[in-house]
Amino acid sequence: MTLAAPSPTMATTTLTTLIAGRRRTGLLAVVGLTLACLLLTIVAVGQGAISIAPGRVAEILMARLSGDTNLLEGRDVLVVLNIRLPRVLLGLLVGAGLAVSGALMQGLFRNPLADPGLVGVSSGAGLAAAATIVLGDRFLAGTMMKLPFAALPVGAFCGGLITTLALYLIATRGGRTSVATMLLAGVALGAMAGALTGLLSFISDDRQLRDLTFWSLGSLGGASWTKLSVVAPIILPLLLLMPLLARGLNGLMLGEAEAYHLGIPVQRIKALAILLVALAVGASVAAAGMVGFVGIVVPHLIRLSVGPDHRLLLPLSALGGAMLLVGADIVARLIVVPAELPIGIVTATIGAPFFLWLLLRRTSLIDA
Amino acid sequence: MPDPNPILSGRGVGFVASGRRLVTDASLELAGGTTTILIGPNGAGKSTLLKLLTGEIKPAGGEIRIAGELLAAIPAWRLACLRAVMPQHARLAFPFSVYEVASLGVDGIGRALTRQRREAIVAESLAAAGVIDLAGRRYQTLSGGEQQRVQFARVLCQLEAGRSVAERQVLFLDEPIASLDLCHQLALLDMARSIAARGVGVLIVLHDLNLAVTYADHLVVMDQGRIIAQGPPAETLDDALLRQVFKVDLTLSRAPAPGLPFLLPQQHRARPAA
Numbered sequence: 001m002t003l004a005a006p007s008p009t010m011a012t013t014t015l016t017t018l019i020a021g022r023r024r025t026g027l028l029a030v031v032g033l034t035l036a037c038l039l040l041t042i043v044a045v046g047q048g049a050i051s052i053a054p055g056r057v058a059e060i061l062m063a064r065l066s067g068d069t070n071l072l073e074g075r076d077v078l079v080v081l082n083i084r085l086p087r088v089l090l091g092l093l094v095g096a097g098l099a100v101s102g103a104l105m106q107g108l109f110r111n112p113l114a115d116p117g118l119v120g121v122s123s124g125a126g127l128a129a130a131a132t133i134v135l136g137d138r139f140l141a142g143t144m145m146k147l148p149f150a151a152l153p154v155g156a157f158c159g160g161l162i163t164t165l166a167l168y169l170i171a172t173r174g175g176r177t178s179v180a181t182m183l184l185a186g187v188a189l190g191a192m193a194g195a196l197t198g199l200l201s202f203i204s205d206d207r208q209l210r211d212l213t214f215w216s217l218g219s220l221g222g223a224s225w226t227k228l229s230v231v232a233p234i235i236l237p238l239l240l241l242m243p244l245l246a247r248g249l250n251g252l253m254l255g256e257a258e259a260y261h262l263g264i265p266v267q268r269i270k271a272l273a274i275l276l277v278a279l280a281v282g283a284s285v286a287a288a289g290m291v292g293f294v295g296i297v298v299p300h301l302i303r304l305s306v307g308p309d310h311r312l313l314l315p316l317s318a319l320g321g322a323m324l325l326v327g328a329d330i331v332a333r334l335i336v337v338p339a340e341l342p343i344g345i346v347t348a349t350i351g352a353p354f355f356l357w358l359l360l361r362r363t364s365l366i367d368a
Numbered sequence: 369m370p371d372p373n374p375i376l377s378g379r380g381v382g383f384v385a386s387g388r389r390l391v392t393d394a395s396l397e398l399a400g401g402t403t404t405i406l407i408g409p410n411g412a413g414k415s416t417l418l419k420l421l422t423g424e425i426k427p428a429g430g431e432i433r434i435a436g437e438l439l440a441a442i443p444a445w446r447l448a449c450l451r452a453v454m455p456q457h458a459r460l461a462f463p464f465s466v467y468e469v470a471s472l473g474v475d476g477i478g479r480a481l482t483r484q485r486r487e488a489i490v491a492e493s494l495a496a497a498g499v500i501d502l503a504g505r506r507y508q509t510l511s512g513g514e515q516q517r518v519q520f521a522r523v524l525c526q527l528e529a530g531r532s533v534a535e536r537q538v539l540f541l542d543e544p545i546a547s548l549d550l551c552h553q554l555a556l557l558d559m560a561r562s563i564a565a566r567g568v569g570v571l572i573v574l575h576d577l578n579l580a581v582t583y584a585d586h587l588v589v590m591d592q593g594r595i596i597a598q599g600p601p602a603e604t605l606d607d608a609l610l611r612q613v614f615k616v617d618l619t620l621s622r623a624p625a626p627g628l629p630f631l632l633p634q635q636h637r638a639r640p641a642a
Contacts, residue, residue: 015491018467018504110461247475254458254472257424261455262526263448263476308462 026312029305033319041092044326045084048333052076061085087223090231091329092322094220094288097235097280099321100242102295103302103313104273107249109171109182112303112358115296116281119186121163122292123193125278125285126216128159130197133211134204153234157282163189164278168270218289218344220329227287234283238276239318245273246310253308291344293351294321300358324350373436375400375536375569376421376451380430383416390416392593393430398569400536403561405580405601406573408590409614414573415456415542417590421571422453422540435536448477449530451538454523456546457516460507466518467503470494473525481529489528490521496559497521498552512547520544520556527563539563541572545579557583577614578630581605589613605629 042061046052060080063072072081098116105114105121116122132155166189171182201212214221248269251259259266284291298320299313306312328346335341374397383391391413398404408414419425421432423439432439434450442450452473460469470493474486481489494500497520502510507518520541527537541560545553557572561583564570574580580587580601587601591613597604610616610631618636620629 012491012495012500015467015494015500015503019487022467112462250464250468251472251476253461253464254469255455257419258453258455258458260424260444261422261448261451261453262472263445265444303462307468308464309468 022307025306029312029316030319033316033323037092037319037323040323040326041088044088044091044330045080047330048079048084049338050076050079052080082225086225086228087220087329088326090223090228090287091220091326093228093232093235094284094291095294095321095323095325096318097238097284097321098291098294099298099317099324100238100314101277101280101284102321103299103310103317104238104242104245104249104277105295106299107245107252107310108270108273110253110255111182112300113183113296115293116160116277117290117292117295119167119182120188120190120193121160121167121186121278121281122285122290123190123197124163124166125156125160125282126290127193127197127200128162128282129156129215129286130200130212131155131159133215134200134208153230153283153286155282156286157234157279159193160282160285161275161278163193164274168274214342215289216344217342218291218347219332219340219342220288220325221340223287231283231287235280238280241272241276242314242318243311245269245276246314249273249310289342289344291325291347293347293355294324296358297351297354298324374398376432376434376538376571378421378430378432381417381420381427381432382429383413383420383425384428385416390593391420391427394420394590394593394595395430396588396595396598398538398571399586400567400569401564402585403564403570403572403583404586404588405584406571406588406590407575407577407580412590412613413593414590416593418453418540418542418571418573422451423447424453434538435534445477446533448526449533450536451540452523452526452530453540454519454542454544456542457512458519463506463508465503466499466505466507466510466521467494469507469518470499470503470521470525473522473527474529477526477533478529481532486529489525493521493524493528496524498555513549513552516544516547517552517556520559524563527568536567536569538569538571541570543573543575545574545576553579577605581628581630602628 042054042057046054046057056076057080060072060077064081102115105116105119106112108114129152132152136151167182167185170185171178197216201209204212248259248264248266251262251264252266252269254262256266299317302313302316302320306316325343325347328343328350332341332343332346376398377396379395381391381394382389394417396404406414406417416425420427423442426440434442434447439447467490470490471486473493474481474489478486478489491500494503497517499514499517499521502514502518507515510518523539527539530537539560544560545556548556557579560570560572572583584601587598587604588595589597589604589609596613597609605620607619610618610620616636618631618633620631622628623630
C-alpha cells in the first residue's frame with residue numbers, strides 16, 4: 001500500500017521519536033513513583049501521636065538494616081520498628097494489592113468500571129471474614145486456637161474467590177463477558193453478601209460486633225509483624241506474577257477471539273488473574289477490612305498519565321496504590337489525634353467524588 | 369489445479385449451534401501463493417467457516433489441517449505463527465495508541481526477536497498499511513476505515529514475526545475492506561495478493577462480487593452453510609448462481625481485457641418493477 005504512505009523516511013523518524021518518548025515516559029514514571037513511594041514510607045513511619053523526624057526514621061531503618069545495634073535504643077526505636085513499620089508495610093502491601101487487583105479486573109472485563117469493591121468481590125470476602133469472626137469461635141474452635149491469624153485471610157480468600165467465579169460465570173455466555181450483566185450481578189452479589197453480613201452482626205455478641213464494625217470501615221490499626229507475615233505470602237504472588245499477565249491482558253483488549261489469534265493462552269490468563277485477584281483481595285480484606293476505591297482510582301490515574309499498556313500500568317498501579325493507602329493512613333491517623341479515623345472513610349471520601357467525576361467525564365463507559 | 373500439498377485443508381467440516389447447522393460438510397483447500405475469496409449472501413455461514421478454519425471454534429465433524437498438522441492439536445502460540453486473522457471490526461476497551469495496537473502483533477510471538485527487529489517490523493507494517501502518520505494517535509479517535517487499516521497493520525506484524533518460526537503461513541481477512549474508500553480497498557487487496565505472492569495462503573471474505581472476481585485465484589461460494597461452488601472465478605460465477613444464491617436477476621458481462629465476468633447493478637434499476 002505504498003501509495004498511501006507519503007514520505008516513509010520522515011514518518012519513520014517521527015515514529016522513532018515516538019517510541020523513544022514512550023520509553024522515556026515509562027522509565028521516568030517508574031523511577032519517580034518508586035522514589036516518591038520510599039519517601040512517603042519514611043514520612044509515614046514518622047507520623048502519629050509521637051512524631052519522629054524523617055531523618056531519625058531513616059537513621060533507625062538504616063541501622064536496623066545494617067545490624068548496627070548501638071543506634072537502636074530509645075522509645076522512638078520501639079515505636080518505629082514495632083508499631084509504625086509493620087503498619088506502613090501492611091499499608092503498602094494492601095494498597096498495591098488492591099490497585100493491581102483493580103487493574104487486572106478492568107483488563108479482564110475490558111472495562112474501566114470493574115473493581116473488586118464495586119462488583120461485590122470485596123463484599124464476598126467481607127462476608128466470609130465476618131463469618132469467620134462470628135461463627136469461627138463455634139465451629140472452628142480448634143483451628144482458630146492454632147492459627148488465629150490464618151483463619152481470617154483464608155476465609156476471606158475463599159469468599160473472594162467464590163464471588164469472583166460466580167460473577168464470571170453469570171456474566172459470561174459462550175465466551176463473551178457482558179459488562180452490563182457483570183455490573184448488575186456484582187450489585188446483586190454485593191447486596192446479598194451485605195445482607196448476610198448484617199445477619200451475622202445481628203447474631204454476634206458485643207465483642208464480635210465491635211470487631212465487625214471496626215473492620216467493616218477498614219483500618220490498618222491492628223498491624224503487627226505476625227499479621228504481616230500471614231498476609232504478605234498471599235498478596236505477594238499477585239505482585240510477583242503480574243508481569244506474566246501483562247502481555248496477555250494487552251492482547252485481551254482487542255477481544256478474546258483476537259487474543260487467541262495472537263497466540264495468547266486466554267483461558268489460562270483469565271484463570272490465573274482471577275485466582276491472584278481473589279487471593280490478594282481476600283488477604284487485603286482480612287488484614288485491613290473494607291477499603292474501597294483504591295482499585296478504581298489508581299489504575300485510572302495511571303492510564304491517564306502513561307497510557308493503558310499493562311506492562312507499565314500494573315507496576316505503576318502497585319506503586320500508586322501503595323502510596324494512596326499509606327497517604328490515606330497518615331490522614332486517618334492525624335486528622336482526629338489522638339483517636340484514629342477508619343481508613344475506609346478516608347479512601348471513600350477521596351474515591352467516591354473521583355468516581356463521579358469519571359462518570360461525568362466519559363459518557364460511554366458501560367457499553368463494550 | 370489441485371495442490372498436492374495445501375497449506376490448509378478442511379474436509380467435511382461441520383458446525384452446529386443450538387440445534388442449527390451453521391456449516392455443513394464444507395471441504396476446501398488453500399494453496400500457498402494463491403488468493404482464495406469466499407463469497408455468499410448474509411447468513412451463509414462464511415464467518416462461522418472462517419472461525420472454524422482459524423481454530424476459534426471446534427468443528428462438530430470433519431477435520432482441518434494446517435501445514436499437514438491437525439488444527440486442534442496445534443498449541444495457540446504456534447498456531448499464531450502459522451496464521452494471522454484480521455477481524456471484521458475490533459473495538460478497544462482502553463485508549464491504546466495506533467503504535468501499541470500494531471505492536472500487539474509482534475509482542476506475543478515475536479519475543480525471540482530483538483527489540484530493534486520488532487520495532488522495525490511494526491514500522492514497516494504501519495507504513496505498508498498507510499497508517500504510519502497516525503502512529504501516535506489514539507485508536508479510538510480514528511474513523512472506521514482508519515481503524516481497519518490499523519488492524520491490517522497489526523496482522524502484517526504478526527505475519528512477519530511468525531515468518532521467523534513458520535515457513536508456510538495462512539492469512540485470513542474477514543471483510544477487510546468494508547469500511548474503506550475505493551483507493552484503500554484496492555490498495556489492501558493488492559497488498560493481500562502480494563503477500564500471497566510470497567507463498568502465503570490467503571483467504572478473504574468479501575461482499576463485492578466484482579472485486580472478488582478481480583482478485584481471486586480461487587472463488588468459493590457459500591449458501592445456507594454449504595459450499596455450493598468453487599473454482600477459478602471466470603468459471604464459477606454465472607447468471608444461474610447469481611439468481612439461486614444471491615437472489616438477484618442480473619446478467620453477467622465479460623470485461624474486455626482479462627475476460628473476467630462483471631455485473632452492473634444498474635440493470636436492476638433499469639428493469640421495470642414486476
